[in-house]
Every structure is written in structure tokens, then in C-alpha cells.
Amino acid sequence: MRTVSHRVNTKKSHATSTEFGKSTSELLILKPEGYPMSGMMEEYPIVENRDVFEFYAREQWNGYVARKGDYLFDRRMFPDFAYRIIDVEPAESLIGMNTSIIVTEEENSLFSTNEIKSDVVFDDVIGQENAKRKCKLIERFLDEPERFGKWAPRNILFFGPSGTGKxxxxxxxxxxxxxxIIPVKATQLIGEYVGDSSRQIHQLYDRAEEMAPCIIFIDELDAIALDRRFQELRGDVSEIVNALLTEMDGIEEREGVCTIGSTNRAQSLDAAVRSRFEEEIEFVLPGEEEIRQIFESNVKTFPLPVEDCDFKALAKKAKGLSGRDLVEKVLKTALHQVIIEDRETVRAEDFEKAFSKLGKNEPTQDPSGLYV
Incomplete structure (x- = not known):
């Protein structure tokens, strides 16, 4: 039995009349810490039935204010046993009867800080009309998962150049x-020891199932789903791929869970993994009209005014750049230079100089075909 190596916070967290305005917790992640006194029990209590534990935990902590770093104490089954709150969404919210509760022994839970709700809208993604159209299928599945049965679009692959809006x-x-949505960088799923990677993947899907309907978004999928011909370069590829295939195959039915994998190197994916995606949705580099829209949309948020600028002409010079390149390497570079020079307006020549730093003075061949 490990002892608690730091002082236990015994201050009560129960809601008071001044805290009635707080929202209800959507997710609570706990780490078992043990008893204040050593020697009371040699092992932590084992949670054999997660549903029963969650109901019991919600019932006894219902109405408590959950704050990251605070402690919750069991009052009945294992009196005075302490759980530390690793994370809570939203922050400082009230535990309720619909709060999803996860117990982990990991100090830094893999999914404890990931985004739960998104405020991005389709209009924020300029272009990619074909991808948006295909996403209507996923939209209908998430709205009514029970209608699809075994024909559900559970696994979708987004592929195309970096920075195109996937x-x-x-x-x-x-x-x-x-x-x-649970957004995860694929490299986060790579464990330090044998078995860590598969555990991380199953933990990811366990959490998604608890929150279903839910989207799992795995970015840079090729980092963990490399073609098996490259296994000599990455010895843990087989373990990771097998765990991912188990989840994607639906051997354990994950009702209402949709996996979206994202990659800019579709050809390097393991064939077995790629075959599990029922739909592949391609993202392409923006055309001239879309580039103009990206320019005009983003300069509206500049903290400085922009003098009359022919964005249509600039768009011709930006052929071959992704949306992220346009924002990060052209617009931001131009704005920062103006601020450095203590000027009050952004002019067309500032954008021209930003292009010259990229070597983009001449139209560049569209390389999107490399990703087909």
C-alpha cells in the first residue's frame, strides 16, 4: 500500500448556497490516493463493475464542487479512502447524476485536458466543399446512431496536405x-513500455463509449499506423496496430462512437488499418478564389487596418500554399513586421515581402496530387 506523500486537503468541497450558479460536471477524472494513515489496507479497492461504481460515486458526491487538485473521500464502502481530482470538465463544476467518472492510476491522464466541446463551425473552414458534403453522412450517424445498425460509418479517414482544415x-x-470530440495526437498513444500503447488505445475508446455519441479524432495517424514493412524502424508497431484494429473492427461494440483518422501520408498507412475505414475523405490545397477568401476573412481580425489591397492578385502568387501556411507564414509574418516597425497600417508590400521570404514570387505547381 502506497502512502500519501503530501498533505491531504480535508477542506469540504460540498456546494453551498453561493455556488448554485455553477454548471454540472460532464467529466470527472480521479486518481486513487489511499488512506491518510499508512497500514490501513495493503491494496487499493478494486473497481470490478464500473457502472455500479459510477452510480455509487455520483450518489455520494452529488452536489459537491469538483476542483482540480482537491480530494474526494469515500464515506461508506471504504470510509476515508481518498481520490484526488486530476481533472474536471467544466472547471469547478458540480458533480451530478449524469457526470461521467473515470478512475485512473496515471498521474497525468492522457485524456484529462483534451477538448470536450467544440465551438468551430463549418463556415470557419473555407473551401473543402466535397469534404463537407461527405461529412453529412457522419452528421446523420451522430444524430441518430440507432438508425444505421451494422451499416454505421464508424471509421472515417481524412487525408490530404497539412494545414488544409482536417x-x-x-x-x-x-x-x-x-x-x-476527443482530439488526440497519435504520438500521445505511444507508450514507454510493452503494453502501454494498447492500454492507451483501449482507454481512449472506453472514455468515448462513456460519452457516446462521440467523435474520436486521431491526428497524424501514420505515426502509429505505419505500414508493417517499416516495423524494423518501429518495434512497437505491431502492438499498436493490433489494438487499433481491435477497436475499429467493433469486436467490442462501441455504440455511437465514430473514429476519424487524419493523415497527410495516406500511402504510408498499414494496409490492414486503411482497409477498416469505410469512407476516405480527401482534403485539397485551396484554389485562387479560396485563397482570396482566406486572406479577406483573416485580415478582418487584424489589430491594425489594412490599406486597399488586391487580394485577388496576391492569391495568384499563393498557389500551392495551404490555409495554415497563408495564415501563419504570410498574414502573420506581414502583421508582425508592421508592428516591429511601429507603423499604423498594413500595406500590400508587407504581404509581398512575406511572400518573398517563402520564395513564392512565382506561381507554384499544385502538389495536392501527391496525396491522392
Whole structure:
């Protein structure tokens, strides 16, 4: 039995009349800490039935204000046993009878800080009309998962150049359907020891099932689902791929869970993993008209005024750049230079200089074909 190595906070967290305005917790992540006194029990209580434990926990802590770092104490089954709150969504919210509760022994839970709800809308994604159209299928599934049965679109692949809006569209989809999204970088799922990676993946799907209907968005999928021909470069590929295939195959039915994988290297994916995606949705680099819209939409949020600028002409010079490149390497570079020079307006030549730093003075061949 491990002892608590730091002082236990014994201050009560129960809601008072001044805290009635707080929202109800959607997710509560706890870490078992043990008893204040050593020697009372050699092992932590084992949670054998998660549903029963969650109901019991909600019932006894219903109305408590959950704050990250505070402690919750068991009052009946294992009196005075302490759980520390690793994370709570929303912050400082009230535990209620619909709060999803996860117990983990990990100090830094993999999914404790990820976004639960999205505020991105489809209009935020300029262009990608074909991708938006195909996403209507996922939208209908998340709205009414029971209608699809075994024909549900559970696994979707977003592929195309970096910075073309794959992550934004996944978040917009979650917002449109009012479902939570769990965005995860694939590299977060790579464990330090044998067995860690598969455990991380199963933990991810366990949480999504508790929040269903829910979207799991795995960015940079190729980092964990490499073609098995490259296994000599990554010894843990087989473990990761097998765990991912188990979840995607639906051997354990995950009702209302949709997996969206994202990659800019579709050809490097393991064939077995890629075959599990029922739909592949391609994202392409923006055309001239879309580039103009990206320019005009983003300069509206500049903290400085922009002098009359021919964005249509600038769009011709930006051929081959992604939306993220346009924002981060052209617009932001130009704005920062103006601020450095203590000027009050952004002019067309500022954007021209930003292009020259990229070597984009001449139109560039559209490389989107590399990702087909």
C-alpha cells in the first residue's frame, strides 16, 4: 500500500448556497490516493463493475464542487479512502447524476485536458466543399446512431496536405451535431513500455463509449499506423496496430462512437488499418478564389487596418500554399513586421515581402496530387 506523500486537503468541497450558479460536471477524472494513515489496507479497492461504481460515486458526491487538485473521500464502502481530482470538465463544476467518472492510476491522464466541446463551425473552414458534403453522412450517424445498425460509418479517414482544415472540419462536425470530440495526437498513444500503447488505445475508446455519441479524432495517424514493412524502424508497431484494429473492427461494440483518422501520408498507412475505414475523405490545397477568401476573412481580425489591397492578385502568387501556411507564414509574418516597425497600417508590400521570404514570387505547381 502506497502512502500519501503530501498533505491531504480535508477542506469540504460540498456546494453551498453561493455556488448554485455553477454548471454540472460532464467529466470527472480521479486518481486513487489511499488512506491518510499508512497500514490501513495493503491494496487499493478494486473497481470490478464500473457502472455500479459510477452510480455509487455520483450518489455520494452529488452536489459537491469538483476542483482540480482537491480530494474526494469515500464515506461508506471504504470510509476515508481518498481520490484526488486530476481533472474536471467544466472547471469547478458540480458533480451530478449524469457526470461521467473515470478512475485512473496515471498521474497525468492522457485524456484529462483534451477538448470536450467544440465551438468551430463549418463556415470557419473555407473551401473543402466535397469534404463537407461527405461529412453529412457522419452528421446523420451522430444524430441518430440507432438508425444505421451494422451499416454505421464508424471509421472515417481524412487525408490530404497539412494545414488544409482536417482538424477544423472534425471540430465543426462535432459542433454541428452537438456531440463531444476527443482530439488526440497519435504520438500521445505511444507508450514507454510493452503494453502501454494498447492500454492507451483501449482507454481512449472506453472514455468515448462513456460519452457516446462521440467523435474520436486521431491526428497524424501514420505515426502509429505505419505500414508493417517499416516495423524494423518501429518495434512497437505491431502492438499498436493490433489494438487499433481491435477497436475499429467493433469486436467490442462501441455504440455511437465514430473514429476519424487524419493523415497527410495516406500511402504510408498499414494496409490492414486503411482497409477498416469505410469512407476516405480527401482534403485539397485551396484554389485562387479560396485563397482570396482566406486572406479577406483573416485580415478582418487584424489589430491594425489594412490599406486597399488586391487580394485577388496576391492569391495568384499563393498557389500551392495551404490555409495554415497563408495564415501563419504570410498574414502573420506581414502583421508582425508592421508592428516591429511601429507603423499604423498594413500595406500590400508587407504581404509581398512575406511572400518573398517563402520564395513564392512565382506561381507554384499544385502538389495536392501527391496525396491522392
Amino acid at each position: 482538424t477544423m472540419l472534425a471540430k465543426a462536425l462535432a459542433n454541428k451535431t452537438d456531440v463531444p
